[in-house]
Amino acid sequence: MTGGEQVPFSRVATSGIEILQCVVIRGFAAQAVVIQVQTLRFSIFFKVQEMEQTLPSTCQIVFDDPNRLHEFTLVVVPDEGYWVGGRFHFGIYVTEDYNMAPPQVKCQTKLWHPNISEDGDVCLSLLRQSSIDGLGWAPTRKLKDVVWGVNSLFTDLLNFDDPLNREAAELFLVDKESFRHKVKEYVTQYAKR
Structure with missing residues (x-):
């Protein structure tokens, strides 16, 4: 040269x-x-595409800033179960450690749920770096797994044995009708569509 x-x-x-x-x-x-250059952002681009193509019918992804693919909102609108009629927003942040670490997920809608605290913390095995049940985060997991996992908290993944909101879990175990009523109160007050 x-x-x-x-x-x-x-x-x-x-x-x-x-x-x-x-x-x-x-x-x-x-x-x-x-x-x-395949960077975190490049990798996220394809993960987001895959996630959007496999969304459950009860979910929607919203990007406040299309240039920040590592930060988005997952909106879950259950079509069955206790939380039907509600619209629940989850902030999802993909850290620089992704795929080695799970994304951070926080519920932005106040709700009455055994696996989601009133402060928005989410108890879901696949969001843990290591979990007792062996279903924790692994580098082979994808963003679509997180979406499906969060969505399942409104249908078949309710865990009353290891709850984050003990009061909600206890109410469910002793009086299902009171639990249903309290869930509906929260949906009406905080999560109406």
Whole structure:
């Protein structure tokens, strides 16, 4: 590359993909070399596409900022069970440690649920780095697994044996009708569509 000069790399972010550009000038025909770098954002781009293609019919994904694919809201609208008629928002944040660590999930809608605290903490095995039942997070898990897991908290994944909201679990065990009534009160007050 005698007499050639390299212009330093510049970074350009487009649609969640980071691209490095390098232009070689003087002594060569102007040429551009575009190198795609697989970063967390690049990986997330494909995980988000896959997640959106396999969404349960009761779920919707909302991106407040389409350039921040690692932060989004999952909206769950149960069509059966105790929470039918509600619209529940979960903030999902994919950390830099993803795939080695699970995304962070927080319920943004106040509700009465044995596995979700009134502060929004979510008790779901696959969101734990390690869990007693062996179903915790693993690098092979995907964002779609998180979506399906959160959705299942409103149908078949209720866990009354290891609840986050003990009061809700105890009420369910001693008086299912009072539990149903309290759930409906919360849905009406905080989660109406």
